Each structure stands twice: as structure tokens, then as C-alpha cells.
Amino acid sequence: MAGQLKLGQGPLDYGNRLWLKLLFAAIIFVLYVPIITLIAFSFNTDRRGIVWRGFTFDNYVKAWNNASLQEALINSLMIAFIATIIATILGALTALLLWRFRFPGKGAYEGFMALPIVIPEICMGVSLLLFFINTGMMDLSVKLIWPFNLLNIIIAHVAFCFPFVAVVVRSRLVGFNRQLEEASKDLGASEWQTFWSIIVPFMMPGLIAGALLAFTLSLDDFVITFFTSGPETVTFPVKVYSLVRRGVSPEINAASTVLIVVTVIATILAMKLQAPAKTEKS
DSSP, X not given: OTTSOOTTOSHHHHHHHHHHHHHHHHHHHHHHHHHHHHHHHTTBOOSSSSSOOOBOSHHHHHHHHOHHHHHHHHHHHHHHHHHHHHHHHHHHHHHHHHHHOOOTTHHHHHHHHTHHHHSOHHHHHHHHHXXXXXXXXXXXXXXXXXXXXXXXXXHHHHHHHHHHHHHHHHXXXXXXOHHHHHHHHHTTOOHHHHIIIIIHXXXXXXXXXXXXXXXXHHHHOOHXXXXXXXXXXXXXXXXXXXXXXXXXXXXXXHHHHHHHHHHHHHHHHHHHHHSOOOOOOO
């Protein structure tokens, strides 16, 4: 009938679309405007970074030549690198365990595995601090040379990073075709050969995505690092926090912008590798 409204032309549908547009705009404003402001003011010539006075790259040069910021950044990169390797191995083994085997208490084990993901970071930071103090590891790490003096922070980062890796790798293994494994065994391959030739290549996108996610989480972490770091060890987020307490400067904005760029690149790579591969049309 000519008088009937088509889909998408009714007043109710238009109202819903307008509401969604307003909600989308509000979310974008709340999430990204502060980040864009931070990046923009990293090029500000004003020393206090409060009022825009001009464009310059000198803030990045000053941040690069700041010895304390360099030390903090190197510490964070070293912690993230080592923690990512360990967390990826533990996460992959945990994902294989939960995907392939059945054992008593598997449901409870899965629940405990999710605790580092769901509990507040401050609670985990306090618990790890108490653990390191009672075991004497806090005093031990202070006496060690670099990078072993970062041992407490590395252990803490592994503790909250590897469950994320396990979730990513397990979601990848859900789509595995068991017939490939059976065909490999029928052709004479052993369990070990099948694992390295069939399962590991299939897991590789999940392993890389989980490793990038763990690296991003470790590099950006502040709360747990703040509780578990010793008096002589400073990471990049903790150093930025200590500088911000004395006032925000364009130099801090420049250093934070670099960290944002590294985090965004790692996150995009992780999301692309975690996405299911598109099947080619025959």
C-alpha cells in the first residue's frame, strides 16, 4: 500500500536512530576528547601546558633527553618484554589444559583462572605486596643488580597477564578441527610432532595476539606496579605519576603521547590477529 511506511522511515525508527547518534557522540566525546587534548598539548610551547601558545617539537626532544624518563621507560620495556614471554608460555599451556583435558574440579579451576581479570587491581596489588614482604622477596630484589631488581614487578605482571593470554588462545583453539590432528597421527606423526606441526601453527595468531595484549597491559600498568616496586625501581607510568603531582608540563604530555601510540599500535595488531580469518570464496 502506498500509505504504509517503509522500514527506516517511521517516526519511531528515526527517534531511535537519533538517540543512538547522540549516545555515540557522547561516548566518543568522553573517551577520546581527553586523549586528543593530551596529544595536542604535547606540542604546546607553554611551559605549564595549560594555555595554548604555539606549536613546537621541543617537548619531545626534552622528554628524549630526560635521563630519568629514559631509565623509567627502559625499565617498563624490560619488564613488559620478560613478563610477556613468561605470560605467553603459561597462558598457552593453560589454554591447552582447559581446551583438551577433562579433570575433576575443572570448573573451579577455570573460575580461579579468571580472578586476576575480574578482581580490582588495588586488591591484587596489596595481596602481592604482602606476599613479597612475607617471603622476603621485596628485600632481596633491592639488593640485586639490574634487571634482576625488577623481579618483583615481573612476577606481579605475569600473575595478572597470563590469564588474558589464556582466554585469547583458548578462544582460538575452539575453532580447531580435530580431524587435522587425527590425520597427522594416522600418517605416523607422534604426539610431539603433531603438537608442533599442527596445533602450534593453528595457535600462532592467538599466541601473537595474546602476547601483544600482555605486553600492552604490562607496559601501561600503574596500580600493581606502584605497590610491588622497590624504592630504587621506577617504571614509566609511576614516573609520569610522580611528575604530574608537581604539575602537568608539555614534556609529560609528550612522554604520555609516546606511550599512547605504542599502546594503540600493539592493541590494533592484537585485534587484527585475534579476528577470525576470512575464508576465500571458491
